[in-house]
Amino acid sequence: MTAHAMPPVVDTGTWRRELDALRVREKAATRELDAIAAQRRRLPMVEMPDYTLEGAEGPVRLVDVFDGRSQLIVYNHMWFEDKEWQCGGCTSYTAQFTRFGFLDPYDARFVIVTQGPIDQALAYKKRVGNQMTWYSTANSPFGADVDAPKGGGFALNVFLRDGDTVYRTWHSSGRGTEQLSHTFPLVDVLPYGRQEDWQDSPEGWPQSPAYSGWLDSKDIARLYGEDA
Structure with a gap:
């Protein structure tokens, strides 16, 4: 009741x-x-320079992040230096993506790129049980050039590859990323919705400040991380 x-x-x-x-x-x-x-x-697109990122196996060109595919989705994960726990929103958002075989028929890949040094990024990935492939742009202007600068917010970017040439085709941030998730669409069909005080709900509906129901990084680690 x-x-x-x-x-x-x-x-x-x-x-x-x-x-x-x-x-x-x-x-x-x-x-x-x-x-x-x-x-x-x-939409038109813009040609990208030949960036070099850092992956688990070392330096990797942006064109090779595609792993032979023609299309690439990148989630630019927020990163704060010298912090044990990174952005709860980014950590929670990316925790929902665990299997990507459904992208194979579309010749596409989905990865995380963060401003954090690759060794720290990979350690954090393990700590919170993230299943995505991570790359670092700590030693590259790539993050800043795609609207995800050091110390800045998160972003979603999409790229198209033609041979060795990479083009940027789409970008979004903020609530524009919701349509690429299943978290909020599932919550939004519940009778009480997100239960956040900015929402238009009938009188008497349970409501709390924005983000109250969101899982934080520690919650994700507890549920899915290396010690879960």
Whole structure:
């Protein structure tokens, strides 16, 4: 039982009519997202320099981060020097991605790039149980050039490879990254939603300050990390 307010109870016919009315808006949103994706596919692109990053096996050219594929998604993970625990939002967001075979038919790869030194980044990856492949741009201007500078925020960037030439095709940050996750879409279909005070919810719904429900880095390590 819950002490919070609850949706009104109605008969099945009334519930179905309300659901059908909502479905009209949901389908319109789906069509709008399709139109946005179509516009995204028509974006121009910009050629990138020949960057060298650091991977688990040593220096690696950006073109080789593609690992032979033609398309690459990069999550630029926030990094703070001399901190044991890195950004909880980035740590939690990337923890949800564990299997990437579904990208193989699309000739694509998804990796993490961070400003942290590679040895520290790999140690952190292990500590929190992250399953993605990590690279470091600590000794390269790559991060700053794709809107993820040292000490700056997170970002998502997408690249296209043509031979040895790499192009940047798309970028987003902030809430623009939500559509590339399943965390928030799942929470948003719950009756109480995210339960954050900025959301438009009926009176009496449980609400707390923004980010209250987010898992922090220590939570991720406890659930998935090397000592879990």
